[in-house]
Amino acid sequence: MTKRSLTDLLAQMTLDEKIAQLVQLTPNFLNDNDANLTGPLASMGLNPEAVWNVGSVLSAVGAKETIALQEQYMKNNRLGIPLILMADIIHGYRTIFPVSLGLASSWDMELAERSAAIAAKESSVAGIHVTFAPMADLVRDPRWGRVMESTGEDPYLNSEFARAFVRGFQGSDLTGDTDRMAACVKHFAAYGAAEGGRDYNTVNMSERQLRESYLPAYKAALEEGCELVMTSFNVVDGIPATGNRKLMRDLLREEWGFDGVLISDWGAVQEMIPHGAAEDNAEAAHKAIAAGVDMEMMSSCYAQSLKELVQSGQVDEEWINESVLRVLQLKDKLGLFDNPFRGADEQREKEIILCDEHRQAAREIAAKSCVLLKNENVLPLRAEQKIALIGPFAQSGDVLGPWSIWGSQDEAVQLFAGLAGKTDVSRIAVAEGCGITSGTEAQAQQAILAAQDADVIVLALGEASEMSGEAGSRSDIRLPEVQLQLAYRLQQLGKPVVAVLFNGRPLDLHGIIDVADAVLEAWYPGTEGGNAIADVLYGSVNPAGRLTMSFPYSVGQVPVYYNSYNTGRPLTPANADQRYVSKYLDIPNAPLFPFGFGLSYTEFAYGDLAISAAEMGETDKLTVSVQVTNAGKTAGEEVVQLYVRDLAGEVVRPLKELKGYRKLKLEPGESADVQFTLTEEQLRYYHSDLTFASDAGLFEVHVGPNSRDTAVQTFRLVK
Ligand code: BGC
Numbered sequence: 217m218t219k220r221s222l223t224d225l226l227a228q229m230t231l232d233e234k235i236a237q238l239v240q241l242t243p244n245f246l247n248d249n250d251a252n253l254t255g256p257l258a259s260m261g262l263n264p265e266a267v268w269n270v271g272s273v274l275s276a277v278g279a280k281e282t283i284a285l286q287e288q289y290m291k292n293n294r295l296g297i298p299l300i301l302m303a304d305i306i307h308g309y310r311t312i313f314p315v316s317l318g319l320a321s322s323w324d325m326e327l328a329e330r331s332a333a334i335a336a337k338e339s340s341v342a343g344i345h346v347t348f349a350p351m352a353d354l355v356r357d358p359r360w361g362r363v364m365e366s367t368g369e370d371p372y373l374n375s376e377f378a379r380a381f382v383r384g385f386q387g388s389d390l391t392g393d394t395d396r397m398a399a400c401v402k403h404f405a406a407y408g409a410a411e412g413g414r415d416y417n418t419v420n421m422s423e424r425q426l427r428e429s430y431l432p433a434y435k436a437a438l439e440e441g442c443e444l445v446m447t448s449f450n451v452v453d454g455i456p457a458t459g460n461r462k463l464m465r466d467l468l469r470e471e472w473g474f475d476g477v478l479i480s481d482w483g484a485v486q487e488m489i490p491h492g493a494a495e496d497n498a499e500a501a502h503k504a505i506a507a508g509v510d511m512e513m514m515s516s517c518y519a520q521s522l523k524e525l526v527q528s529g530q531v532d533e534e535w536i537n538e539s540v541l542r543v544l545q546l547k548d549k550l551g552l553f554d555n556p557f558r559g560a561d562e563q564r565e566k567e568i569i570l571c572d573e574h575r576q577a578a579r580e581i582a583a584k585s586c587v588l589l590k591n592e593n594v595l596p597l598r599a600e601q602k603i604a605l606i607g608p609f610a611q612s613g614d615v616l617g618p619w620s621i622w623g624s625q626d627e628a629v630q631l632f633a634g635l636a637g638k639t640d641v642s643r644i645a646v647a648e649g650c651g652i653t654s655g656t657e658a659q660a661q662q663a664i665l666a667a668q669d670a671d672v673i674v675l676a677l678g679e680a681s682e683m684s685g686e687a688g689s690r691s692d693i694r695l696p697e698v699q700l701q702l703a704y705r706l707q708q709l710g711k712p713v714v715a716v717l718f719n720g721r722p723l724d725l726h727g728i729i730d731v732a733d734a735v736l737e738a739w740y741p742g743t744e745g746g747n748a749i750a751d752v753l754y755g756s757v758n759p760a761g762r763l764t765m766s767f768p769y770s771v772g773q774v775p776v777y778y779n780s781y782n783t784g785r786p787l788t789p790a791n792a793d794q795r796y797v798s799k800y801l802d803i804p805n806a807p808l809f810p811f812g813f814g815l816s817y818t819e820f821a822y823g824d825l826a827i828s829a830a831e832m833g834e835t836d837k838l839t840v841s842v843q844v845t846n847a848g849k850t851a852g853e854e855v856v857q858l859y860v861r862d863l864a865g866e867v868v869r870p871l872k873e874l875k876g877y878r879k880l881k882l883e884p885g886e887s888a889d890v891q892f893t894l895t896e897e898q899l900r901y902y903h904s905d906l907t908f909a910s911d912a913g914l915f916e917v918h919v920g921p922n923s924r925d926t927a928v929q930t931f932r933l934v935k
Contacts, residue, residue: 282343318739332384359413361688364720368764459503596755617740618685634746684720818848
């Protein structure tokens with residue numbers, strides 16, 4: 217439809233119909249039976265007629281179900297406005313890819329895009345039109361359970377991933393390509409900065425910091441054409457994001473020019489009441505619509521209060537019209553007025569979902585997401601070795617992660633099955649050893665027995681998926697004690713130990729890091745997890761994952777992230793014995809594994825770092841070059857990382873800031889000349905008055921295999 221005919225349609229709608237378009241409910245509400253009238257609808261204070269005008273439903277999936285739902289809805293909707301169906305398709309629909317923090321370790325935008333395109337294809341045939349992804353929240357606190365949904369602690373890398381996911385979900389022709397779906401970037405804004413890592417908690421930061429670190433990835437998603445934005449649960453500068461006019465109307469709409477649909481997070485409009493920002497539903501609705509929130513997810517402040525607010529003149533009906541028009545435009549863009557069922561197709565659903573091609577992609581991506589953290593001459597394994605596979609994840613389907621709501625553990629490849637694809641099963645002894653958080657002596661004994669005969673012990677340890685994800689905050693981020701005790705006992709056997717970790721956050725690896733000769737971080741690897749991990753353990757895939765979030769030395773350091781400031785009394789090797797420097801008395805300042813870290817089965821040697829000039833004018837391009845050689849015996853991939861430090865800024869600058877990276881694939885003995893170009897634009901940052909500019913002066917440029925082990929050169933920006 218043209219904009220004109222959408223406006224005509226809007227003109228035919230009653231105020232009630234318009235308000236209902238701004239409401240999103242779960243499918244159980246769309247029912248006119250008595251149980252619904254007296255149950256869910258009554259509990260939300262919703263008028264039964266509103267149900268057939270509700271603009272959107274979340275979490276209805278499956279071609280058959282969604283087609284039936286849309287059919288019934290269209291029969292009941294006076295003006296024939298189709299329903300828009302949204303769901304959380306975070307890292308796969310039924311073919312599940314690694315959790316985002318894992319996938320990010322690939323540092324591979326093509327893989328991210330491909331995973332999102334497959335997720336879009338599978339969910340489009342299942343009748344879903346919009347995904348609540350990507351999550352572009354920057355994270356620094358591994359206690360927060362939702363770090364697994366993020367791509368990490370770096371604004372630049374997060375922005376690259378946000379773009380890649382949007383491209384994958386939406387493609388280049390959302391209207392014509394029904395295998396794609398609209399994306400919704402979330403959670404706007406700064407949800408990842410919850411104090412103490414406790415979910416939904418207060419966020420407290422300056423606008424400058426918000427702009428510098430937290431906003432870039434959301435903005436990148438929008439620049440890529442992302443159709444929707446979701447508000448966050450937290451306060452931003454003391455005002456709940458969902459009612460924050462400065463954030464939404466001034467920044468998102470006016471400054472960034474976002475004209476798509478802004479949806480609240482689940483119940484977030486009503487949550488302005490407990491936040492202490494609204495006395496009742498009416499005030500919450502008023503604040504949300506004033507802030508520019510178009511659609512209210514799963515609370516009924518709009519449905520209950522907007523009409524009266526308009527009729528009493530407190531809310532301008534124009535705001536409602538604008539929001540409804542945006543919702544109609546989205547429906548139109550998805551082609552729903554022409555075909556309300558869009559891609560939903562039971563036959564194709566059978567063919568596409570979990571097809572070989574998708575499983576193959578999941579396997580490749582999961583293998584590329586594994587990060588080798590330690591390896592003292594144990595890996596790769598050899599097919600002739602006898603393996604004892606021990607631990608609660610040895611034969612567990614809980615490898616999909618907490619957001620894989622449409623995936624099934626039964627469809628996942630367990631680690632045992634993966635290993636059995638690489639070596640004869642007679643060479644694998646398997647025992648659970650203990651559960652995730654508790655175990656018995658008999659279980660431990662069985663594990664010890666299973667390990668007696670083995671050449672290598674593979675310990676499959678980790679957190680149950682519900683220990684991270686939404687509302688999955690933890691204060692102690694070590695492996696559960698029972699698993700550590702099992703590891704200590706197995707260590708006594710004096711055999712090489714390989715730990716494979718399944719988890720959704722950077723863990724404090726105390727205990728296991730010393731017990732194990734090799735540690736492979738496998739995250740929640742998804743449907744093909746077992747196969748992918750076996751590919752890495754047996755060397756069919758040379759691990760190339762690099763962390764995008766620091767692994768703390770201990771939880772007491774948190775937040776610990778690579779792009780922090782220096783302080784006036786930085787700790788150096790020379791002053792480590794002095795008291796009045798910025799340090800802990802009992803632990804190091806550095807994380808156990810820094811941002812960008814990850815090992816390979818081969819070695820990469822870096823030549824001298826060179827820069828093209830010692831001075832850089834405002835229009836100059838500085839070339840940074842280094843030769844990287846595969847000095848080992850196996851082909852492998854290296855992620856060469858470029859960082860910059862501004863040594864004296866008007867506002868102090870981070871110790872290092874990622875400005876670029878190259879992923880290289882090198883055969884043994886092969887070298888590559890890696891060149892990066894730096895421009896003045898890349899040196900800009902937000903000043904105290906929020907202008908975005910660079911400062912003349914000295915800079916360091918760093919290149920290396922991770923954020924810690926870099927070579928450095930200096931140059932001066934001259935203005
Ligand atoms: C989460 C969102 C999610 C929404 C819908 C909320 O609780 O914070 O990330 O998209 O639920 O399921």
